[in-house]
Amino acid sequence: MVMEQSPPKVPKIAISLADASNEVRRAATDLHHLNLGPGQELVTQWLDDGLELPDLAAMRDYRIGRVRRQLELMGYDGALLMDPMNIRYATDSTNMQIWVMHNAARYCWVGLDGSCIVWEFNECEFLNAHNPAVTEVRPAQGSSYFLAGPRWKERANKFADEIIDVVSQHAGDKPKIAIDQCHPVGYQRFAAAGIEIGNGVEMMELARAIKGPDEIKAMKCAVHACETTMREMHHEMKPGMTEREIWSILHAGNIRRAGEWIETQILASGPRTNPWMQEASSRTVQAGDLLGYDTDLVGAYGMMVDISRTWLVGDGAPSAAQANTHSIAVEQIQRNIELLRPGTTFRQLTFDAWSPPWDEFRRYCCQFHGVGQCDEFPEIYWPEQWDEWGYDGELESGMVLTVESFVGPRVGGEGVKLENQVLVTEHGPEVLTRLPLDL
Numbered sequence: 001m002v003m004e005q006s007p008p009k010v011p012k013i014a015i016s017l018a019d020a021s022n023e024v025r026r027a028a029t030d031l032h033h034l035n036l037g038p039g040q041e042l043v044t045q046w047l048d049d050g051l052e053l054p055d056l057a058a059m060r061d062y063r064i065g066r067v068r069r070q071l072e073l074m075g076y077d078g079a080l081l082m083d084p085m086n087i088r089y090a091t092d093s094t095n096m097q098i099w100v101m102h103n104a105a106r107y108c109w110v111g112l113d114g115s116c117i118v119w120e121f122n123e124c125e126f127l128n129a130h131n132p133a134v135t136e137v138r139p140a141q142g143s144s145y146f147l148a149g150p151r152w153k154e155r156a157n158k159f160a161d162e163i164i165d166v167v168s169q170h171a172g173d174k175p176k177i178a179i180d181q182c183h184p185v186g187y188q189r190f191a192a193a194g195i196e197i198g199n200g201v202e203m204m205e206l207a208r209a210i211k212g213p214d215e216i217k218a219m220k221c222a223v224h225a226c227e228t229t230m231r232e233m234h235h236e237m238k239p240g241m242t243e244r245e246i247w248s249i250l251h252a253g254n255i256r257r258a259g260e261w262i263e264t265q266i267l268a269s270g271p272r273t274n275p276w277m278q279e280a281s282s283r284t285v286q287a288g289d290l291l292g293y294d295t296d297l298v299g300a301y302g303m304m305v306d307i308s309r310t311w312l313v314g315d316g317a318p319s320a321a322q323a324n325t326h327s328i329a330v331e332q333i334q335r336n337i338e339l340l341r342p343g344t345t346f347r348q349l350t351f352d353a354w355s356p357p358w359d360e361f362r363r364y365c366c367q368f369h370g371v372g373q374c375d376e377f378p379e380i381y382w383p384e385q386w387d388e389w390g391y392d393g394e395l396e397s398g399m400v401l402t403v404e405s406f407v408g409p410r411v412g413g414e415g416v417k418l419e420n421q422v423l424v425t426e427h428g429p430e431v432l433t434r435l436p437l438d439l
Helices: 022-030 040-048 056-073 084-091 097-101 145-170 184-192 200-208 213-236 243-256 320-337 346-352 383-389
Strands: 078-081 107-111 116-120 136-139 176-179 196-199 267-269 290-294 308-312 368-371 375-380 400-409 416-425 428-431
Touching: 040 213, 056 078, 056 084, 056 107, 056 200, 056 213, 078 084, 078 145, 078 200, 084 097, 084 107, 084 116, 084 200, 107 145, 145 184, 176 184, 176 200, 184 196, 196 200, 200 375, 213 243, 213 416, 243 267, 243 290, 290 416, 308 320, 320 400, 320 416, 346 375, 346 383
Parallel strands: 078 176, 116 136, 176 196
Antiparallel strands: 078 107, 107 116, 267 290, 290 308, 308 416, 368 375, 368 400, 400 416, 416 428
C-alpha cells in the first residue's frame, strides 16, 4: 500500500529582483500586462489621432521621485503604503487592485535611502520583476480575518515585527514614517517601538497632485479610449433598453480598450435623473427621456477619466424644459473652466465659481475636484460650506481637475449632469475631454 505524502513545504523568503531566475524574470518582464501594454490596434488609433504615447519608465521615475520629494518636504524617512492606488503610483506594480482594497494582502515601503520593498500576495512575487524601481519583494503577512481567521493577531504581530525591522534598517535611530492605512496592531506596535507616525494619505495626495508630462500623455490616451466607448454607448442606446444594458456598454469598452475598472454605476434616466446620484437600474428607458451618467472610470495606463454627459433618448427633439435645464448646466461648465489657471486659490474657486440659484435648482456635491489615478485632492465645496469644509491652497501647472455641474429643477422634471476634465497649464485651462456637451 502506497501512503499519500503531503507536498513539501516551500519556505517563504524575501527575494532580490536581481537574483530572480532568468525564466521568472522573462515571464515577469515580457509577459507582464503593464509591459505588454494596450495592444497594437489601440496604440495605432492613438498615434493616428495625433496622440503621443507615454514613456512608462520616465513616468515611474517621476512618480517615485515625487513620493521621495514629498517625504523629504514633510520630514519623513519613509512611507508604508497599503492603499493599492498609492502602491501603484509609487512602484507601478499591481495585483488584484479591487480585491486588495478590502483584503490587506499587499503593501510597500518607500524609503528616502532608495529602498523600495513590495510585500506581495501569496506566490505572486514574480509580478514585480518588470520594474527596476522595486529593490526587493517579500511575501505579505495578511492579517485580515478572512485570511487569518482567529490567528489574525498572530499574523498582525508578524507584520509589525517585519515592518519595525525594515524601519530600523532604512530610517535611522529616531524614525518618522508616513502610513496611509494600517492594521490597528501595527499602529500600537510601531508607537511602542518609538516610531513616529505621520499621515501618509496627506503625503501621497500632495505627491500625486502635480502630473508629469508622461502622466498627461497617459491620461490623454485614456480619455481617447473612454470617449470612443462613449460614442459606442450613444450609437447603441435606444428606447426599450434598460439602464443597466446601456451602462454595460461602457464597462465592456473600457476593458476592451485597456481600462481597469469603474468606481461607481451612476447612470439614471427620465424621472430618476432628479435628484442625482442614482445608480443604474432595471428601468426601461423611454423615447424622449434624458439619460445622464458619470464615467468614474479607471482607464488605460491606470489613469482616471471622470466625465459626465446627459443625452436625449431617441430621435425626437428635447422639450423646452429639457433644453433650458441643459443650457444652464452647459453655462456652468463653460464659465467655471475659465477659473482653472495657475495661481487661482481654492478660496477663489469656491466663491467665484458660477452656479444657478440654489433655491431653484439642486446641485452636485462639489464644484471641482482633482483627478489622476482616481478622484484626488483637492475637493472644492460650496461657499456656504467654507466654514465647515473649506481649506485654501493654490492651483499649479500640472494639476488636473474636473469641473462639475448638476442642474435639477426643484419644481420637478428631469435633471442634467455634465462634467469635464481639465489640465491646468501656464497658458490657461486645457480641456482634455472633447466629447461634445450637447444633448
